[in-house]
Amino acid sequence: MTTTGEDHATAAGGPWWWARWRSAVLDAGLASVSALECAAEGIEFARDAGIPAVAGVVFGVLAGSALLVRRKWPIAVVLVSIAITPAQMGYLMGIVGLYTLAASELPRRIIGSLAGMSLVGMLIVMFVRVRQDMAHGDLDLGDWFVPFASITTAVGMTAPPLLLGLYVGARRRLMESLRERADSLERELQLLAERAEERAEWARSEERTRIAREMHDVVAHRVSLMVVHAAALQAVARKDPEKAVRNAALVGDMGRQALTELREMLGVLRSGDGVRGRERPVPLAAVGAVSGAVAAAAVPDVEEGEGPCLSELDELLGQSAAAGMVVDLSVEGERRSYAAEIEQTAYRVVQEALTNVHKHAAGAKTHVRLAHRAAEIAMQVENEPPPEPASASAARLPSGGNGLVGMKERVVALGGVFVSGPTDAGGFRVSAVIPAS
Incomplete structure (x- = not known):
């Protein structure tokens, strides 16, 4: 008989080959009863064989004690029981030995062969014993008996223990298989939970990056224009009071717009309204175990209709023109509407490119080109070299170096292409192409 690794782990640990002390005590008890039986039957065997009764008793005790090793060597126990069958000894040992053999994990051909040998041996012995009893007159029945x-x-002594052992062995193997599958499933669920936690952490990191990018887009452009207008206001405050008043009004308007956008964004972050979750794909095996973790890791997107769109591009260029930038807009193709995230990304690319011009090339003439194509929308913002090299830092605008990175992330996330770099004329060019669907 076999025991599982879990039985070994949960048991206190038995002596020698026994997994538990309870099994050792049971086998010792069965071996004692078998030894007593064989010792009692050894007396009659010694009388029939013409040997001393003590020799028969000793032989019976030794043969019956073989049942002690039934779990370790079940084949040996069955062979001993078959060997002493002609002596009409070891009936208990034969029954228990066959049960143990059938319940073990030995090949079926070995179990069948030994069971057949035991059946034939018992059949022969019983045939001879019944004929002798009938010849002595102890039984007065017909020859059919x-x-x-x-x-x-023979069948009654062989078949029941054999069938019971086969059933117990099959049930034990089934339980071991189920236990192994449960352990494997538990390990798989633990691994999936760890992966779900990693995905949730990745999603949280992505969301922090997205929020930082939105905050940068909202703040950088407005505040950059405010700084430019404030610098101009300082320069013309005494020379041209009317222009100073207009610049001050523009600064106030832009500040209010920036506050409004920030308030809307922070309101969404606080309440969660206006945000819809978009779940990322998960392996099918993990659906039942980690659906809650994946839902918690869903990355929110801006709901359709929120955020800037291409229809506001003229206003954006007008604000830059009011700040002193000479900006030229050219549109190719027929204007049409796109998905909210596409229009927002295109708007943000133009906005950030204009912000960079204010920061690094103040006063430079800028060309904005927008092309509506069949399957994509393309945009390009290119500025000429600034008229005065020192003008780029006149307003002392800080730069975090994340504008181009944020633009590229936005465009690539939609399956587009983003390219930026200096031009041969000494200016700078930002180009992006975004699929229309």
Whole structure:
């Protein structure tokens, strides 16, 4: 009989080959009973064989004690029981030995062969014993009784323990298989939970990056224009009071717009309204175990209709023109509407490119080109070299170096292409192409 690794782990640990002390005590008890049986039957065997009774008793005790090793060597126990069957000894050992053999994990051909040998041996012994009893006059029945009694006794002593052992062995193997599958499933669920936690952490990192990018887009452009207008206001405050008043009004308007956008964004972050979750794909095996973790890791997107769109591009260029930038807009193709995230990304690319011009090339003439194509929308913002090299830092605008990175992330996330770099004329060019669907 076999025991599982879990049995070994949960047991206190038995002596020698026993997994538990309870098994050792049971086998010792069975071996004692078998030894007593064989010792009692050894007396009659010694009388029939013409040897001292003590020798028969000792032989019976030694043969019956073989049942002690039934879990370690079940084949040996069955062979011993078959060997002493002609001596009409070891009936208990034969029954228990066959049960243990059938319940073990030995090949079926070995179990069948030994069971057949035991059946034949028992059949022969019972046939001879019944004929002897009938010859001595102990039984007065017809000749049909000899084979009937022999077959019935042999089958009755062999078949029940064999079938019970096969059932117990099959049930044990099934339980071990189920236990192994449960352990494997538990490990798989633990691994999936760890992966779900990693995905949730990745999603949180992506969301922090997205929020930082939105905050940068909202703040950088407005505040950059405010700084430019404030610098101009300082320069013309005494020379041209009317222009100073207009610049001050523009600064106030832009500040209010920036505050409004920030308030809307922070309101969404606080309440969660106006945000819809978009779940990322998950392996099918993990659906039942980690659906809650994946839902918690969903990355929100801006709801359709929120955020800037291409229809506001003229206003954006007008604000830059009011700050002193000479900006030229050219549109190719027929204007049409796109998905909210596409229009917002295109708007943000133009906005950030204009912000960079204010920061690094103040006063430079800028060309904005927008092309509506069949399957994509393309935009390009290119500025000429600034008229005065020192003008780029006149307003002392800080730069975090994240504008181009944010633009590229936005465009690539939609399956587009983003390219930026200096031009041969000494200016700078930002180009992006975004699929229309």
